Amino acid sequence: MKKIILALLLFCSFYTTFPQSWSQSGSCQVNVNDPSYLNHLAGRQGIISATVKLGIDGECTGTIVNRNTSNSELGFYILTAKHCINGLDFNETHTVYFNYQSPDANSASTPSSNRGIRDIQSQALIENGYEYRHQTLLRLVADFTWGDMALIEILTPVPPHFNLTYSGWNPSRFNGSILPPILPSPIVAIHHPRGDIKKISGVTEVSWLETPIATGCYTITTIIDVLFGWIWGNSVSTSVICNYVDNPWLSVPFYQYGVVENGSSGSGIFIISNQVFGVLSGGLGTCNVPILEFYGKLHSNYSNQSIKNTLNPNNNVWVDLFGMSERKITQYENLNLPGSEGVSGYFFPANHYQSENKIVLCASNNISTTQPITIFTGADYEFVAGNTITLGPGFIAEPGSNFIARIGSLGFLKNESYLEQDILSKLNTINLPQNKVFNMDKYLPEDENFVQLQVFDPYPNPNEGVFSFKILSNNKCKLKIEMLSVGGQSFYNDILLIDNTLTVYVNIPNIPKGLYILKLTGDRTLINKKIIIK
Incomplete structure (x- = not known):
């Protein structure tokens, strides 16, 4: 069997890398x-998002994979083919392309700014380039010729x-044999054929091509790992010895729809649970x-310690057996946007690559912008933080965009029933005009004569009313102060006259226990503070 597979691979050869060319893949591509194709009913959006195009001396495809660790330590790891990284200089900067896809079935729906005709980060919606182009150094974790697999x-x-x-991802061998015919397909491949926008191909079955000796080896070593792996902390799998008797490739006899081509190399093949099991x-x-x-089996190379x-850095034996589900980080502890120095600060409309346009970025504590950000016309973004949102210099929301900055609470972020979302929207929403800077303690245009305020947190908090x-203010001003329940009921209101410095004393007898919003409003000023009455 091995000789037959090797002969076929030598005859077929590896798919070569392929320079990108929008809309130039085969006519059968989907x-x-x-x-x-009902892909969304199978919850395919996660693995669609995880699939990226690699600009490595041509073009390949890769998959961003989950790890058994916390969000803060997750990092960004790409599973791809070894032949995609042959000759790669890891001391040089390389490019990874995200969200390079049409928002619907029609390739022509892809905006020109995301058709990749020129290898640039599109800065305006009329330029040809990539909207989500990420330049970075890469680190080789491991690569294997036997199975043609690499992790970077x-x-x-x-x-x-x-x-x-x-x-x-799933390293089990019991996921890719013959499966019942679930329409449109229980198994899909997601890839960038000929460097084109992202495509999906359907498969009803794969041939595992495993030798009986390898099957027996994996069975015995799995039992050993489960029963005795705790002795060596599960950091090493005895299944690694089975690589010497296994055939590390599986085959797809036939695609139900679509097909892979040059440029698809390194792309993942996924079971119905949206776990990658081959490259x-x-x-x-x-x-x-x-x-x-032919796909390299994750099963064959997973047991290699690297x-x-x-x-699975926590060496959980059940993860070794059944793999990891997909993960999307919906709430960060803190966010400094757009991210590391030099990354893209262009916030394009999300409906350029998917049906949903609104993007919500949440942080338990604070959100701040540390580099210039442009929210382009047509984009819809919302920042939600538990404590503060600070938008620094260079933050621009173009006319025709929608931007909301909102202070919530941990309870609100984790459980929407804790606070009424529509009430918070009324209390904490500001639509940002062009070329303005917004801070939760001040809202000012670029005008030196405009009033700048700093409001310190109430003390004590919690309190009994x-x-x-x-x-603190740089100018004389007038503010209206209100104490509102989360249901919008007012328990206190007054007018404050401020001249540089003012200490405000509030006494609200017999106020019911609960969470309240202390709201300060003035000329182009909206400030909200959370108060807990105990």
């Missing part, structure tokens, strides 16, 4: 957001507004004859 790390963190999902190596398929493609301990706080 866009990832084509609803007629992105060293410059991917900006949160790229809307990334980490793909799940494309090469084959014979074309649109006319969509048959016989792969296993990277994807008696508290004080201090306000």
Whole structure:
């Protein structure tokens, strides 16, 4: 069997890398957001988001994979084919392309700013380029010729507004044999054929191509790892010895729709649970004859210590057996946007690559912008933080965009029933005009004569209705103060006249216990503070 597989691979050869060319893949290809293939009913959006195009001496495809660790230590790791990184200089900066796809079934729906005709980060919606182009150093974690597989790390963190999902993965051998015919398909491949926008191909079954000796070896070593792996901390798998008797490739006999082509190399193949279990190596398929493609098995190379301990650093034996589900970080502890120095601060409309346009970025504590950010016309972004939102110099929301900054609470962020979302929207929403700077303690245009305020947190908090706080101002001004319940009921109101410094004393007898909003409003000023009455 091994000789037959090797002969086929030598005849087929590896798929070569391929320079990008928008809309030049085969006519049978299916866009990832084509609803007629019911992909969304299978929850495919996560693995669509996790699939990226690699600009490595041509073009390949890779999958951002989840790891068994906390959000803060997750990092960004790409599973791809070894032949995609042959000759790669890891001391140089390389490019990874995210969200390079049509928002629907029609390739022409892809905006010109995301058609990649020129290798640039599009700065305006009329330029040809990439909207989500990420430049970074890469680190090689491991690569294997036997199975044509590689794991590399992105060293410059991917900006949160790229809307990334980490793909799940499954190292089990019991996931890719014959499966019942679930329409449109229980198994899908997601890839960038000929460097084109992202496509999806459907498969009803794969051939595992495992030798009986390897099957027996994996069975015995798995039992050993489960029963005795705790002795060595599960940091090493005895299944690694089975690599010497296993065939590390599986084959796809036939695609139900779509096909892989040059440029698809390194792309993942996913089971119905949206876990990647193989990486494309090469084959014979074309649109006319969509048959016989070979994928390196994750199962065969996972037991190598460099792969296993990277994807499962906590050495959980059940993760070794069943893998990881996909992950999307919906709430960060703190956010400094757009991210690391030099990353893209262009916030394009999300409906350029998916049906949903609104992007919400949440932080338990604070959100701040530390580099210039432009929210382009048509984009819809919302920042939600538990404590503060500070938008620094260079933050621009173009006319026709929608931007909301909102202070919530941990309870609100984790459980929407804790606070009424529509009430918070009324209390804490500001639509940002062009070329303005917004801070939760001040809202000012670029005008030196405009009033700048700093409002200190109330003390004590929690309290029994008696508290004080201090306000600093660079000019005389007038503010209205209100104490509102989360249901919008007013328990206190007054007018404050401020001349540089004012200490405000509040006494509200017999106020019911609960969470309240202390609201200060003035000329182009909106400030909200949370008060807990105990």
